[in-house]
Amino acid sequence: MSTALITGASSGIGEDIARQLAARGLNLILVARRKELLDTLADELAASHGITATALACDLADRQSLGALFDQVDTTLAKHNDILTTLVNNAGTGFWAPFAEQDLAGLQRDIDLNVTALTTLSHGFIERAQAHGQPGYLLNIASLAGILPTPRYATYSATKGYVRFFTEVLDYELRNSPISVTAACPGGVLTPFLDQAGQTVKKQTGIMTAAEVAKLCVDAMYAGKVVYVPGVLNKIAVYTNLLPRRLRGWLLERSMMVSVEARPDASR
Secondary structure, eight states, X not given: OEEEEEESTTSHHHHHXXXXXXXXXXXXXXXXXXXXXXXXXXXXXXXXXXXXXXXXXXXXXXXXXXXXXXXXXXXXHHHHTOEEEEEEEXXXXXXXXXXXXXXXXXXXXXXXXXXXXXXXXXXXXXXXXXXXXSOEEEEEEOOGGGTSOOTTOHHHHHXXXXXXXXXXXXXXXXXXXXXXXXXXXXXXXXXXXXXXXXXXXXXXXXXXXXXXXXXXHHHHHHTTOSEEOOSHHHHHHGGGGGSOHHXXXXXXXXXXXXXXXXXXXXXX
């Protein structure tokens, strides 16, 4: 039986990707820090779709916990006689504020989760996918900020740029294998990420729902798209990369501030 491992599955895009894959009949291994939310989702999806769903609590930004995760995954797969055919690297974090005003420890956590964890899990997945020789799917949730360098999101934007380039290289290196690699680059999405990033929504222009984005991203993964931007307005926004750098930065900062504002109580 095919199994999908999904990180950041307790809410937002990750939760809705879990729903999409469960509806397609995949068994699930759901990973996030909040075990109680994972357990509730796992029970719901197992009952609704007749699949096996396992919740594994893990702080992916912690090197020790990250290193032990695949041991738990392998134990789960062996228990159900499954193979891991899909990895969704969805877990990510960021904070919306000028770089110099942010706490260095928080910035390091962004890098640990958005880059180190994603890289480590991708390596483990590819090893296992190549060993069993079946078609495999690797979906990395990047961001439109990984295509358009976004003011007040310096580290987040840089880490998501890493995810995009990393995915493109993997696609090339795995071109003769049955493993497909996709980087999805959504723009604004109505998820708890906004609150965690210290933002509140002022105007929902161009902001998509997690369910909309999840379906589009899963469809893009199965279609074999390498870099995918969901949403017409987001696709149009990519063309601002053709503008002079300073003008592009000004437009991105202005357009962001039309939709969101900083929470007065926001902190890491």
